[in-house]
Amino acid sequence: xVAPSLKLQDLIEEIRGAKTQAQERxxxxxxxxxxxxxxxxxxxxxxxxxxxxxxxxxxxxxxxxFGQMECLKxxxxxxxxxxxxxxxxxxxxxxxxxxxxxxxxxxxKNDLSQGIQPVQGLALCTxxxxxxxxMCRDLAPEVEKLLLQPSPxxxxxxxxxxxxxxxxxxxxxxxxxxxxxxxxxxxxxGILLGTITLIMELCERSPAALRHFRKVVPQLVHILRTLVTxxxxxxxxxxxxxxxxxxxxxxxxxxxxxxxxxxxxxVATNTDTSRNAGNAVLFETVxxxxxxxxxxxxxxxxxxxxxxxLLNSDRNIRYVALTSLLRLVQSDHSAVQRHRPTVVDxxxxxxxxxxxxxxxxxxxxxxxxxxxxxxxxxxxxxxxCPPDLRADCASGILLAAERFAPTKRWHIDTILHVLTTAxxxxxxxxxxxxxxxxGGAQELHAYSVHRLYNALAEDISQQPLVQxxxxxxxxxxxxxLEGNCxxxxxxxxxxxxxxxxxxxxxxxxxxxPATRGYALTALMKLSTxxxxxxxxxxxxxSIYRSCLDVELQQRAVEYDTLFRKYDHMRAAILxxxxxxxxxxxxxxxxxxxxxxAAQLSExxxxxxxxxxxxxxxxxxxxxxxSGDAQHPPPLDPSPGGALVYLLDxxxxxxxxxxxxxxxxxxxxxxxxxxxxxxxxxxxxxxxITITATNSSEGDVTNFICQAAVPKSLQLQLQAPxxxxxxxxxxxxxxxxFRILNPNKAPLRLKLRLTYNHFHQSVQEIFEVNxxxxxxxx
Amino acid sequence: MEHIRFILIQNRxxxxxxxxxxxxxxxxxxxxxxxxxxAVVTVRDAKHTNFVEVISVADSLSVLQxxxxxxxxxxxxxLYFCICVDVNDNNLAYLEAIHNFVEVLNEYFxxxxxxxxxxxxxxVYTVVDEMFLAGEIRETSQTKVLKQxxxxxxxx
Numbered sequence: 030x031v032a033p034s035l036k037l038q039d040l041i042e043e044i045r046g047a048k049t050q051a052q053e054r055x056x057x058x059x060x061x062x063x064x065x066x067x068x069x070x071x072x073x074x075x076x077x078x079x080x081x082x083x084x085x086x087x088x089x090x091x092x093x094x095f096g097q098m099e100c101l102k103x104x105x106x107x108x109x110x111x112x113x114x115x116x117x118x119x120x121x122x123x124x125x126x127x128x129x130x131x132x133x134x135x136x137x138k139n140d141l142s143q144g145i146q147p148v149q150g151l152a153l154c155t156x157x158x159x160x161x162x163x164m165c166r167d168l169a170p171e172v173e174k175l176l177l178q179p180s181p182x183x184x185x186x187x188x189x190x191x192x193x194x195x196x197x198x199x200x201x202x203x204x205x206x207x208x209x210x211x212x213x214x215x216x217x218x219g220i221l222l223g224t225i226t227l228i229m230e231l232c233e234r235s236p237a238a239l240r241h242f243r244k245v246v247p248q249l250v251h252i253l254r255t256l257v258t259x260x261x262x263x264x265x266x267x268x269x270x271x272x273x274x275x276x277x278x279x280x281x282x283x284x285x286x287x288x289x290x291x292x293x294x295x296v297a298t299n300t301d302t303s304r305n306a307g308n309a310v311l312f313e314t315v316x317x318x319x320x321x322x323x324x325x326x327x328x329x330x331x332x333x334x335x336x337x338x339l340l341n342s343d344r345n346i347r348y349v350a351l352t353s354l355l356r357l358v359q360s361d362h363s364a365v366q367r368h369r370p371t372v373v374d375x376x377x378x379x380x381x382x383x384x385x386x387x388x389x390x391x392x393x394x395x396x397x398x399x400x401x402x403x404x405x406x407x408x409x410x411x412x413x414c415p416p417d418l419r420a421d422c423a424s425g426i427l428l429a430a431e432r433f434a435p436t437k438r439w440h441i442d443t444i445l446h447v448l449t450t451a452x453x454x455x456x457x458x459x460x461x462x463x464x465x466x467x468g469g470a471q472e473l474h475a476y477s478v479h480r481l482y483n484a485l486a487e488d489i490s491q492q493p494l495v496q497x498x499x500x501x502x503x504x505x506x507x508x509x510l511e512g513n514c515x516x517x518x519x520x521x522x523x524x525x526x527x528x529x530x531x532x533x534x535x536x537x538x539x540x541x542p543a544t545r546g547y548a549l550t551a552l553m554k555l556s557t558x559x560x561x562x563x564x565x566x567x568x569x570x571s572i573y574r575s576c577l578d579v580e581l582q583q584r585a586v587e588y589d590t591l592f593r594k595y596d597h598m599r600a601a602i603l604x605x606x607x608x609x610x611x612x613x614x615x616x617x618x619x620x621x622x623x624x625x626a627a628q629l630s631e632x633x634x635x636x637x638x639x640x641x642x643x644x645x646x647x648x649x650x651x652x653x654x655s656g657d658a659q660h661p662p663p664l665d666p667s668p669g670g671a672l673v674y675l676l677d678x679x680x681x682x683x684x685x686x687x688x689x690x691x692x693x694x695x696x697x698x699x700x701x702x703x704x705x706x707x708x709x710x711x712x713x714x715x716x717i718t719i720t721a722t723n724s725s726e727g728d729v730t731n732f733i734c735q736a737a738v739p740k741s742l743q744l745q746l747q748a749p750x751x752x753x754x755x756x757x758x759x760x761x762x763x764x765x766f767r768i769l770n771p772n773k774a775p776l777r778l779k780l781r782l783t784y785n786h787f788h789q790s791v792q793e794i795f796e797v798n799x800x801x802x803x804x805x806x
Numbered sequence: 807m808e809h810i811r812f813i814l815i816q817n818r819x820x821x822x823x824x825x826x827x828x829x830x831x832x833x834x835x836x837x838x839x840x841x842x843x844x845a846v847v848t849v850r851d852a853k854h855t856n857f858v859e860v861i862s863v864a865d866s867l868s869v870l871q872x873x874x875x876x877x878x879x880x881x882x883x884x885l886y887f888c889i890c891v892d893v894n895d896n897n898l899a900y901l902e903a904i905h906n907f908v909e910v911l912n913e914y915f916x917x918x919x920x921x922x923x924x925x926x927x928x929x930v931y932t933v934v935d936e937m938f939l940a941g942e943i944r945e946t947s948q949t950k951v952l953k954q955x956x957x958x959x960x961x962x
Contacts, residue, residue: 084928088824088927089822090837110962114928147957147961153939154939158940182954185944186939186944189939189944190940309899309901312898313896316896344853345856345857346898349898379853380854382854382857382858731894733874
């Protein structure tokens with residue numbers, strides 16, 4: 030005799046009454062046992078209640094799949110209560126990966142053709158939620174019939190179910206195409222809404238459908254216009270109806286370009302923006318304008334709408350405005366410029382995602398005329414911004430400064446300011462860039478060195494700043510001590526102070542080994558620049574001969590030897606460096622190699638290594654080899670001792686040969702290239718940069734690239750630089766992939782591209798062949 | 807691709823009050839997504855926007871599940887109503903949809919509270935199915951939806 034089963038409410042109360050997780054589990058297990066027994070006994074009266082309880086338990090996260098067959102039985106029953114729970118169960122418990130789901134196809138078929146309206150509704154709903162491809166094919170005729178039924182309730186559901194079916198089985202498009210035109214004649218809002226969605230799906234899947242519907246466009250516009258002019262009834266929440274119209278307008282763009290200005294402007298002016306629904310409609314208008322090839326006037330309208338959004342007090346609206354403006358800034362730069370002050374104000378937002386977008390947009394808006402004002406704002410922002418934005422802000426400022434700097438001095442000032450405010454967050458090549466810049470601006474040497482000295486004297490913790498300052502002091506120490514510089518107040522600096530400062534840097538625990546290297550070299554250079562005797566310097570150098578850090582030790586020993594044995598050459602070796610050409614990483618690597626080769630290196634480890642001809646001439650005497658421990662041509666018969674010491678010093682490993690780029694995809698002028706970098710410090714890491722270029726006549730929009738790698742590797746995609754590649758060689762999209770491959774497993778890469786091109790949506794999935802072996806070995 | 811990936815109602819503790827999926831996911835993927843949403847949404851307060859973009863890493867070679875999506879959510883008392891959509895969708899429209907949905911619930915349950923949703927969970931699914939279908943917004947008129955719901959109730 031089975032105890033009477035719990036009602037659903039009672040079970041819920043009991044579960045909620047459980048104080049601990051264990052207690053809850055106990056209650057649920059007990060109840061599930063009852064339910065299982067009840068299913069076995071096949072009690073039809075209470076079946077729906079049992080299943081309902083089971084579904085609740087399932088929602089809490091417990092396994093409930095033994096209820097699947099019960100769903101079938103309940104769906105087949107004739108009572109509405111049973112069917113309702115049965116269908117709900119089907120939606121929650123059955124999915125297309127288990128074969129059991131096919132069993133309900135027949136029940137659905139019966140319900141669709143013979144059931145009362147609510148039942149038909151249930152069946153359609155279930156079909157659209159979990160209908161698999163086979164089910165959709167089987168049931169397509171039934172759904173088609175329902176499209177033309179008199180009851181709007183059922184038709185609405187049928188239309189959206191048709192949308193789902195087309196998504197699953199694109200071939201069904203031909204089935205659903207004819208009814209669409211018919212359905213457009215409907216007055217009923219809900220039906221129109223569904224129909225538009227269906228048409229959109231059809232258009233996306235097949236160009237034939239697109240052509241077919243182009244003819245219908247005038248009719249659509251007419252509908253839209255009537256909607257707009259007759260005003261909205263609050264009964265139908267506005268956005269739901271207008272959006273799809275505008276979207277469809279977007280898809281059949283060629284013919285729309287003439288008609289849409291009228292509609293869009295009408296919508297824009299007539300919409301009531303006091304409610305969010307109105308704003309949603311406006312935003313949809315903007316999105317449409319952005320997607321189709323609108324005339325310039327329309328785009329300006331879009332930008333102005335967004336500008337108004339920026340002034341809105343609602344944070345959400347500002348957010349969507351900033352995001353969209355970012356998309357528009359490339360193509361409509363001048364229009365967006367007009368809203369620059371508002372954008373800059375948004376930098377002060379408390380929500381990080383807002384301020385980040387404001388930052389990106391502000392950086393995109395910098396041009397040669399507003400650069401000074403913008404930089405001021407951005408630098409103020411840098412001082413107060415949250416730490417995760419600092420790096421981006423700093424590098425953005427440096428980039429913008431590089432592109433638009435009005436004068437060299439301003440440029441140096443800006444970089445200096447960034448280094449002092451956010452020094453730890455700048456990228457590694459900032460140091461190199463700055464030294465390069467200073468080196469090139471001869472007239473500013475004195476100025477630079479003074480300012481850097483002052484900055485260093487105040488704060489020796491920011492490593493990039495310290496490195497640059499040390500380098501400068503080393504190079505231009507004589508100018509520092511002369512003390513006369515027109516541009517800033519003359520400061521009397523004496524030699525001891527300078528040396529003391531450099532020593533402080535050397536000894537500070539905050540200094541990185543690289544920084545110490547800079548400081549030591551700077552000290553060495555000062556030995557020729559300063560007037561006094563070099564005892565202090567010699568002392569410091571010889572202390573570091575026994576430093577634990579091998580790099581420093583090596584330098585110290587070399588410098589010491591320079592003092593002792595090769596004093597006559599010291600002045601020549603430590604002369605000012607000539608400027609080097611900056612032509613990219615290749616040159617840097619070669620420079621690095623020759624630096625390793627030149628055992629007596631005297632300059633900073635920055636990649637702007639000089640190919641000083643004098644230097645090489647001198648060094649040829651000592652060691653003519655390029656990186657290998659070959660024997661030099663016989664020189665002065667110097668005794669073993671120091672010379673051997675110098676020559677035996679180990680070579681640094683050669684930087685790895687760069688991996689060649691790979692073109693992986695080409696279609697109608699759209700090309701995708703991969704370039705590979707293996708950073709030497711981290712052999713398990715591979716950085717792939719994909720670059721998407723477009724040489725065709727049509728823009729590429731909504732470009733998304735996704736990737737997958739074998740399980741043993743880890744892949745991380747960083748956000749792409751954008752999702753639009755303008756036609757005819759417009760700005761390409763780049764995206765960085767980071768792949769960790771600690772086991773050196775063979776690299777396989779599968780890419781999925783989706784984008785819109787020539788008004789078609791393109792999807793390509795392919796595996797990349799011919800991946801160079803160096804990328805994973 | 808469906809515009810709506812899933813609809814989720816969670817309380818602050820992370821308990822799911824409703825989960826409607828419009829795309830196929832495994833059970834453990836569903837669980838992971840629920841946890842991700844919970845983690846992301848509960849740390850935000852009034853000074854944040856109602857939109858969160860989530861960028862996940864790609865999965866293994868065999869199952870290409872791509873998860874760059876965004877969540878549009880709104881908090882009502884102790885419940886978070888979240889809709890997960892594609893990154894290119896219109897945020898404001900879905901925000902409206904959430905509010906519309908909550909207003910319908912409010913009418914239907916007469917000043918709805920969390921317990922109403924717990925004890926009548928299957929009815930909540932019915933409301934969802936009246937307003938959203940196949941990953942799209944189906945009906946926006948509150949009066950129509952309420953009329954239909956009352957009619958369905960009478961059949962029980």
